[in-house]
């Protein structure tokens with residue numbers, strides 16, 4: 001049986017960077033499921049589809065193909081209708097559209113099989129919002145990674161500025177709070193810790209400390 005580690009938590013808690021580093025350390029394939037919702041969000045933006053309209057999104061899903069691929073050199077890539085859109089899905093606009101569109105059960109259903117299939121054949125550390133609760137309920141290790149909204153906004157702000165985005169901490173904090181609200185209050189697979197998950201709060205941990213805390217929990221449960 002393959003090893004599966006589920007890492008869930010709110011936006012900006014450091015899930016992706018921490019999970020990627022832990023995956024490298026422990027030999028687990030890092031899978032960022034948010035990239036899939038972002039790809040659907042990008043498709044909606046490109047076509048002018050209202051992300052809250054079930055009918056419009058349903059029609060969109062029939063027209064598009066979303067794939068995830070892994071390569072030694074570029075790591076995880078996402079393809080929209082065969083086009084590599086990995087570099088186009090990290091803007092604040094795509095973030096918000098992904099959050100809105102992910103509230104629709106048809107979108108969650110559409111992406112479910114894809115996520116489960118990856119974990120069927122590979123040892124994974126998969127990050128998202130509902131990995132421990134819905135996608136991989138039998139994962140051997142489930143971690144809920146969180147931090148205060150302010151420290152998450154601060155980290156996200158730094159990332160965006162490094163990528164050349166023009167924004168302010170205030171705007172990023174507003175987006176973080178709005179996305180938290182969306183992700184936690186939606187009816188379909190809301191963000192919440194799985195009952196058997198371990199809570200890791202990274203507010204007062206630096207990156208290395210967060211990686212060590214998560215790696216330790218996994219080692220204890222898997223060895």
Ligand code: DC
Nearest residue numbers: 033034035037098099102128129130
């Ligand atoms: O992890 P992220 O910020 O890249 O995710 C973008 C959006 O996708 C997030 O606001 C909520 C949604 N998402 C989800 O609903 N379920 C997941 N497993 C991953 C992401």
